[in-house]
Amino acid sequence: MTNISRRHFIYGVSLIPLTSGAFANAFTIEPQNQIFKNAMFELLQVLTQWQQKEVLSPEEFLANRGINFQNKTEISDQSQQDFIRGDLFEVKGLVLAKTEAAAIALAVERFLST
């Protein structure tokens, strides 16, 4: 049983840009795992907030910025620039860069569609 806690998710996902592959790996654990289920709520919150607040889909947003969703370094660098510019996205008080929020939202979207 993999010990992925919600808190690991919060700073792990926020700080380590996701690739679809890495994200898919996270979801090989049993859905019965209560802690994993907690993490899902956090992930869904990012997507839900994005859908409520933003006009562009996360994929469109990243494409507009020329950001390759598969490229961790690019997402990380762009996220740091977002903070410098003040291009932020807040989810339940957690202050994220807009790029990383889009990456998380897109990853959740793709997972839900599989």
Add this chain to the structure above:
Amino acid sequence: MIIDCRKFDSPQAFNADICIVGAGVAGIVLARELINSGKSVLLVESGGKEYDQSTQDMYQAQRFPEMFPDPHYSRLRFLGGSSNHWENNTSPFSSIDFERRDWVPNSGWPIKYSDIAPYYSKAAYYCGTKEDGYEATYWAKQLNAEDLLAKSNIIETGIAKLASPPVRFFYSYGDSLLNASNIKTLTFANLVDIEFDSQSQRIEQAVFQSLNKINHTISAEKFILCLGGIENARMMLIFNEKYQNQLGNQGDSVGRYFMEHPTIRASHFFTPDKNIFKLYENHQLDERTVSGFFQIREEILKQTKSINIRMPLTPANNYDMSEGISSFHVLSDAAEKLDMPNEFGTHIFNVLTDIDMVMEAVSRKSLNKSLFDHASVFGGYQSHMMTEQSPYRENRIRLGSNVDHLDLKRCIIEWQVMQQDKDMIWKALEVVAQEVGSLGLGRIKINKEHDTHIWGTQLGFGQHHMGTTRMSSSPNDGVVDSNLKVFGCDNLYIAGSSSFSTGSHVPPTLTIAALSLRLADHLKGES
């Protein structure tokens, strides 16, 4: 020499050049600086060398806000004053603290930072934190740590120094006072009255009583009140009732502008690499503890029109950081009152999504047993954030109708954190959150959803009482002038944090000591 006034069964009369009333930090520093000054000094203290309940009971207030620490016990009334139980946390004020800021009502001192800066080194000596300063660059080098905020134009590292063990001022400095040939210390002598001559604008004498209610008088060239932020105001209000507001109360400022240091747990800080935060850990060195904290740079405070926050980083595990547990408490408190908290849905959500930690809390409390290993895993940093409070007239000490054992009116404390201050503090946190991300240090979660709880049942206090006999350039909005002399009276001064015009975001004691040192120089210079 020490004289216990309880031994007198008849009235006594004392004379001195300088009468210092109150032997806490301010009074002891002042008295010590006047050793061998050529002036005779009486240091007068309500209590004795040890805690005494009957004396302490005179600190009872008639009324104070529900969440406010009981002033009966948040202060101590014996030699050394509240230094007998303080944490010894020290940091200097900043330049901006002394400036007029149009977004902070009633801000601005009649002195500048440069007027007090020269005294901080010696003040640190008195506070036991040594004279090697509070510069982040210096301490980063000393501690072989990185100042992570050195390159930021937005936030910076502040330094806190504590003496370990804390300095108990009378324990540390009492012998030098008792052995000084020009200083007499009177104990168990409570200030109850003054005789003020309106013509000469001078205090002719002060009246003291022990609990046996025998009057003793002190005649002095100069009197200095060092009774603390609440008691200075209380006694000045009593005297002003008698003398029709001639003593620094021409503008109805005595007791007003009362400030504390609200201390809140309003954010969590998550980082992938806690090892880089070495400067922000507690470092134990040679009877001191030194640590860094986050604060906002002055230019940014001006740009964003914020007040400053002192953010130490306290490592916390998942259990400590649990939002589910916080929300569980909010819901429990509300249920007890048969009430519905704000953001009810959010709190339910937090409990459900953090159910493992809620179960952990229940198990620890009821069964004394831990359920989950990951509860003890490092989860990030909490910050018990000390915040500046703006000086508002409505926050005040005033006199009640109940009296103490010596028939002196007890005080009523009216105090709250104004919405404008709360808004500025949230804004300050947003500034920090953005910059922390810009620097690649981590992410901050601002716990605004717990706003009601943070400012309510979870609100902490520095137990710092400031502003009630504030310094000003005019009696219209102040009680004492730039030399701590009471407006309208030629020979009455007030020392301590009651004289602060604003309170900054750091503990006050270092600045109390610095101001006392400055006053001592002034008094010596006046002769």
